[in-house]
């Protein structure tokens with residue numbers, strides 16, 4: 313139990329690092345908070361909350377993995393190497409995929425609510 317608690321503390325250290333050092337992580341977290349506030353205002357359904365929260369988790373996790381991969385690359389390679397470029401760029405590509413899917417889900421969910429709002433006024 314104590315080991316689990318210590319592991320969680322180390323994981324929180326990792327999150328703190330991502331938050332303080334990664335500009336993209338801060339931006340994504342801010343967008344996530346805005347989306348959550350909008351969800352509360354628009355009274356998202358249970359299914360909509362599941363989709364929104366899963367997407368937020370996917371984007372933030374991908375960004376944290378990307379940060380870890382970038383740091384590992386910087387540690388092992390102190391000069392330019394084509395394989396390092398592939399590793400970094402594919403990791404960044406994973407973040408992009410999660411971001412695009414999240415954006416599409418956002419457009420579908422918010423779009424539906426905006427249409428409903430316009431129909432009621």
Ligand SMILES: Nc1ncnc2c1ncn2[C@@H]1O[C@H](COP(=O)(O)OP(=O)(O)OP(=O)(O)O)[C@@H](O)[C@H]1O
Pocket residue numbers: 382389390391392393394396397398400401404
């Ligand atoms: N050691 C390296 N060898 C080869 N290519 C590299 C190396 N380090 C970075 N690159 C590549 O150079 C480009 C810019 O990388 P850089 O890490 O500076 O910016 P970035 O990918 O936008 O990351 P950040 O989120 O830190 O701004 C990317 O295509 C990356 O893959």
